[in-house]
Amino acid sequence: MIAESFTATGQLLGTVVAVQANFYRVQLDQEDGEMRGMREMGEQNLPHPPHPPHPLLLLCTRRTRLKKIGQQVMVGDRVVVEEPDWAGGRGAIAEVLPRQSELDRPAIANVNQILLVFAVADPPLEPYQLSRFLIKAESTGLDVLLCLNKSDLISPQEQQQISDRLLGWGYRPLFISVKNSINIDQAATHLSNKITVIAGASGVGKSSLINGLIPNANLRVAEVSGKLARGRHTTRHVELFELPSGGMLADTPGFNQPDMDCNPEELIDYFPEARKRLAVASCRFNDCLHRDEPECAVRGKWERYEHYLEFLDAAIARQTQLHQQADPESTLKLKSKGKGQSQYEPKLESKKYRRVSRKTQLQDLQQLYQESEE
Ligand SMILES: Nc1nc2c(ncn2[C@@H]2O[C@H](COP(=O)(O)OP(=O)(O)OP(=O)(O)O)[C@@H](O)[C@H]2O)c(=O)[nH]1
Numbered sequence: 001m002i003a004e005s006f007t008a009t010g011q012l013l014g015t016v017v018a019v020q021a022n023f024y025r026v027q028l029d030q031e032d033g034e035m036r037g038m039r040e041m042g043e044q045n046l047p048h049p050p051h052p053p054h055p056l057l058l059l060c061t062r063r064t065r066l067k068k069i070g071q072q073v074m075v076g077d078r079v080v081v082e083e084p085d086w087a088g089g090r091g092a093i094a095e096v097l098p099r100q101s102e103l104d105r106p107a108i109a110n111v112n113q114i115l116l117v118f119a120v121a122d123p124p125l126e127p128y129q130l131s132r133f134l135i136k137a138e139s140t141g142l143d144v145l146l147c148l149n150k151s152d153l154i155s156p157q158e159q160q161q162i163s164d165r166l167l168g169w170g171y172r173p174l175f176i177s178v179k180n181s182i183n184i185d186q187a188a189t190h191l192s193n194k195i196t197v198i199a200g201a202s203g204v205g206k207s208s209l210i211n212g213l214i215p216n217a218n219l220r221v222a223e224v225s226g227k228l229a230r231g232r233h234t235t236r237h238v239e240l241f242e243l244p245s246g247g248m249l250a251d252t253p254g255f256n257q258p259d260m261d262c263n264p265e266e267l268i269d270y271f272p273e274a275r276k277r278l279a280v281a282s283c284r285f286n287d288c289l290h291r292d293e294p295e296c297a298v299r300g301k302w303e304r305y306e307h308y309l310e311f312l313d314a315a316i317a318r319q320t321q322l323h324q325q326a327d328p329e330s331t332l333k334l335k336s337k338g339k340g341q342s343q344y345e346p347k348l349e350s351k352k353y354r355r356v357s358r359k360t361q362l363q364d365l366q367q368l369y370q371e372s373e374e
């Protein structure tokens with residue numbers, strides 16, 4: 001495929017779609033058809049003339065200048081490419097444009113939303129597991145889109161029940177069936193012109209959905225040979241796929257083992273139904289963890305309150321452990337408050353906490369990988 005890419009100043013602009021070793025695969029922007037038509041009709045005052053027809057993908061290196069200033073290049077980065085070697089399909093990244101967002105795991109820049117895919121059956125929909133994934137997705141601060149696949153396996157009544165239940169959680173799921181092509185177009189509409197990360201438990205139909213959305217996804221993988229070749233289930237690096245309707249989709253296993261690595265204080269923000277409560281009322285204490293504190297606006301009869309308490313315990317235990325690793329002399333103690341409840345005191349210094357957490361996070365994740373693959 002060939003295209004013409006340029007900016008008003010004649011720069012070549014593109015998006016990094018894969019990174020491996022010191023190579024970056026850059027997908028160049030395409031000139032939109034309208035502009036090309038105008039130029040062909042002899043319109044004046046148009047931006048810089050286009051580069052000659054060229055391949056859409058260039059295998060790029062990073063300019064030494066960028067290395068010197070410590071500028072990392074991530075998948076999802078918008079970059080300026082220089083010195084294109086059209087025949088060889090090579091180029092050099094000269095500049096990284098400011099990022100709008102930065103996901104840690106998977107490492108992708110400029111992601112707009114998380115597409116969470118679960119199945120309504122086969123494997124059965126497990127509320128607790130779904131909750132974990134939702135919280136992990138919410139913790140990114142990005143928009144969360146929930147698709148429930150395999151809707152062909154349940155009755156309309158069952159679908160309604162699930163729908164009502166999730167509405168109580170603050171979500172309006174899109175029921176799809178990749179098998180019967182139900183609502184796939186609608187899912188595609190939500191993804192167009194955005195960078196989306198797809199996540200979900202194993203076997204729910206993520207690969208099937210990607211193949212449904214991007215008919216040539218496999219083909220494209222096969223096209224790229226050598227260093228950047230990727231077998232979906234063999235390598236773990238991140239890759240963005242272009243959607244036919246515009247936008248890009250990343251399928252990565254890195255996101256798929258959610259661990260509770262958030263601050264206990266922040267956890268409540270990841271429950272939309274609790275956010276709703278806090279929007280109209282406040283707890284008496286600023287640092288309320290919504291357990292047994294008096295005059296709490298959150299505690300109550302909402303379905304996932306039990307999930308909240310369990311995740312909170314995990315988050316507290318994890319933070320306590322991290323703090324003790326960081327500072328064995330610490331006076332911090334996990335205080336038992338009876339009924340299996342506990343409280344940690346005093347507050348942690350956040351900087352110290354973060355430095356340690358990365359390593360531990362990685363260990364947690366590796367452990368989860370192993371567990372999920374066993
Ligand atoms: N009944 C039904 N089965 C489906 C549907 N979509 C996918 N499947 C089946 O579900 C199974 C798992 O699909 P995959 O696409 O491999 O699931 P995945 O989420 O990518 O799984 P992992 O690669 O393990 O993460 C396959 O046997 C699919 O044929 C659907 O809409 N309805």
Ligand SMILES: [Zn+2]
Nearest residue numbers: 283288290296
């Ligand atoms: Zn409270």
